[in-house]
Amino acid sequence: MAAPSLRRRSPVSLRDCNLSKSFELIGDRWTLLILRSAFWGLRRFDDFQADIDVPRSVLSNRLAGLIESGIMERREYREAGQRARVEYPLTRMGQALGLPFMAMTAWGDKWLGGGTSPLTLRSKSTGQKFSVALVDEGGRRAKGSDIEMVIAPRFERKRRR
Amino acid sequence: MAAPSLRRRSPVSLRDCNLSKSFELIGDRWTLLILRSAFWGLRRFDDFQADIDVPRSVLSNRLAGLIESGIMERREYREAGQRARVEYPLTRMGQALGLPFMAMTAWGDKWLGGGTSPLTLRSKSTGQKFSVALVDEGGRRAKGSDIEMVIAPRFERKRRR
DNA sequence: TCTCCTGAGTCTACAATCCAGACTCAGAGG
DNA sequence: CCTCTGAGTCTGGATTGTAGACTCAGGAGA
Incomplete structure (x- = not known):
């Protein structure tokens, strides 16, 4: 990409810009790190917490945002003989990141x-x-x-x- | 990219991870929006400010960070018959984004x-x-x-x- | 049964950022 | 001399972030 010529204003408004919309969803340090872990295959609350050392309340908060955006989902699952657990896998939308x-x-x-x-x-x-x-x-x-x-x-x- | 199999921990530590390092530099909503404007060709303080409606102190702050990272540079220039102005162009490192x-x-x-x-x-x-x-x-x-x-x-x- | 452990969170009080908007300052232009 | 513009800084209240303790439920082990 070559250096662009001088402009005074973006030709596409923030409202129409899909890049800025995506920044609204994932443009945050913790959110990005959570997604990084998710790409490695992490899916559980405590695992995310330990992996990137994020405050638990922030993790809770960010996961809620990612779910609302459709990037992750919250799913209860149960391994044989274990109690129900929660996992946060990436959706197809999330995998596309x-x-x-x-x-x-x-x-x-x-x-x-x-x-x-x-x-x-x-x-x-x-x-x-x-x-x-x-x-x-x-x-x-x-x-x-x-x-x-x-x-x-x-x-x-x-x-x- | 297919769904990854379950892991409990990232195989590469945050310290070694170039992805997480880059998030430290640009993983912030305003920084990302500033870069978006820069890719459109904006280069001046007030233009960035008006384009994305960022608080002036935050803009000042983020530009300083981008310069320190080597993504943008601060350059004084002078158009014929004008007083000296300041511009913030992307460096090659920044253009590579x-x-x-x-x-x-x-x-x-x-x-x-x-x-x-x-x-x-x-x-x-x-x-x-x-x-x-x-x-x-x-x-x-x-x-x-x-x-x-x-x-x-x-x-x-x-x-x- | 009682106790411990684990996963998945919430709560709290203090600290760090953010924000709007006013202010500063220097160099042209009229 | 007054005004305008570009490029910032300053201020104090509002919002977020943080560490760490706490909660709660369901197994597992004694």
Whole structure:
């Protein structure tokens, strides 16, 4: 992505912007960390609490928000001979956050991790590494200078400058 | 990304996790919104303030953090015949956040926007749409069931279960 | 039966942030 | 000299966050 030219105002209003809507749901440090744990397969209240050391009341609060957003769900389950437990699995909507999270991870690996990547994604069948990329319909990677942002006319705000 | 199997603890500690490090830098609603505006090309204090309606003291604070992280920089500049002004452009490190942001936008379009996308990315040369995807080295899209997470041994934490 | 343990929370009192809105300050322009 | 603009800082009340204790229910073990 190349450096954008100067603008005085976003061409899409916050109200119409799906990016800002998603920040409202998950744009909070604890929420993001809870989701990180969830991607590793954690599902239980106390496990989340211990894993990221979040205050219990905050965890309770954030889980409620994630459930309300439809990103996680609350489910009672019972293992044989055990009492009922509660688990918080990701919904399909939540699982779909995997891609943005992988992209963030790659960014972190490059700019914060000194190039080290604790985690990589690989193909089970071919063993090839996977990476997140901006590609066209044929799978060709986009070149920074060839990318054009197009705003759907019905969302576009009059440009002040 | 398929549903992960139950775990009790993240296999990579928060300390080693580049994802959680990046959340520390930008995992905050205002910071994320400031970056969104920056991707549209906004660069000036008052413009950010008006665009997302952030309290001035918070904006000041968040910009300082972004500069300290190396995501933005503070630069004085002077247009002909004007007094010196200050601008906050994205650094290359900041511009590299474009990909995660595009991935989040696509997620928001799908799950929050009722399928409407105010913004699309297109190739200037071929006119094809670009999208964010997990691809192998040849540009073939990954299938959810074919993805394997590999943890670099020196980062892996003993598994409790 | 009585007691202990665990999972899943809630409650409380104190601390840290946030926020709206007023204020400051310097350099043009009229 | 007065006003405007950009780029902030300051203030004090309102909101959130935090650590840690507490609750409550259902098994398990003695």
